[in-house]
Amino acid sequence: MIKVAQICIDKYDGDIPDNIDDLVSLPGIGPKMGYLALQCAWKKNEGIGIDTHVHRICQRLNWTHKPKNPEDTRKQLESWLPKDRWREVNKMLVGFGQQICPARNPKCSECLNDEICPKNFSNEKKSPAKRVKITKKKEIKTEIKAEPQDGALEPLTGNEQVTSGGAPEVRTPEIKKEYDADEEVPAKISKVSGPSKMTTRRQKKEP
Ligand code: SF4
Numbered sequence: 001m002i003k004v005a006q007i008c009i010d011k012y013d014g015d016i017p018d019n020i021d022d023l024v025s026l027p028g029i030g031p032k033m034g035y036l037a038l039q040c041a042w043k044k045n046e047g048i049g050i051d052t053h054v055h056r057i058c059q060r061l062n063w064t065h066k067p068k069n070p071e072d073t074r075k076q077l078e079s080w081l082p083k084d085r086w087r088e089v090n091k092m093l094v095g096f097g098q099q100i101c102p103a104r105n106p107k108c109s110e111c112l113n114d115e116i117c118p119k120n121f122s123n124e125k126k127s128p129a130k131r132v133k134i135t136k137k138k139e140i141k142t143e144i145k146a147e148p149q150d151g152a153l154e155p156l157t158g159n160e161q162v163t164s165g166g167a168p169e170v171r172t173p174e175i176k177k178e179y180d181a182d183e184e185v186p187a188k189i190s191k192v193s194g195p196s197k198m199t200t201r202r203q204k205k206e207p
Contacts, residue, residue: 003027018042031071039087048081049090050074053097060101062118 023034
């Protein structure tokens with residue numbers, strides 16, 4: 001605002017520009033505000049101020065055909081709407097859009113246009129897509145611990161050293177897998193099955 005004010009002081013003798021090209025060259029001023037300013041400040045009717053309400057309702061009423069943006073709506077609307085209606089159409093549709101025909105949940109049952117309105121919502125963005133909750137599957141590691149029986153030792157881990165027959169043995173995962181799959185495991189390794197995992201335990205070495 002300060003920047004715009006300074007430009008107006010410096011270039012336009014402290015007033016605002018009286019044409020659309022100079023108005024839209026000001027920082028933050030677009031065609032909508034430019035045409036409205038021309039109408040209000042200079043009584044010039046050179047274009048329709050298209051805001052989001054006008055843009056939306058013109059489409060719903062089929063006054064425009066698949067406008068790409070508000071500028072497209074303005075050009076389509078100006079192509080057929082009598083010029084003496086340009087000034088009032090903005091004010092009329094903005095209030096109507098705020099009270100009766102908002103972007104979401106238009107009050108069609110209360111609307112006087114209900115029976116004649118084509119209700120063309122085809123060019124409107126869909127409501128935000130439902131966010132599908134993607135719950136990442138947690139890898140739940142259930143460790144089934146065999147309760148130490150009388151005379152039994154704690155369950156083995158993957159690389160625990162096992163003393164079997166006196167000679168130390170490093171149990172690698174492959175070796176453990178062999179034990180799990182093979183019924184004929186060494187006498188000192190017995191199988192304990194759980195709901196999702198099998199583990200082994202070793203019995204206490206007999207004295
Ligand atoms: S009938 Fe519904 S969609 Fe049509 S102008 Fe009225 S509120 Fe908007």
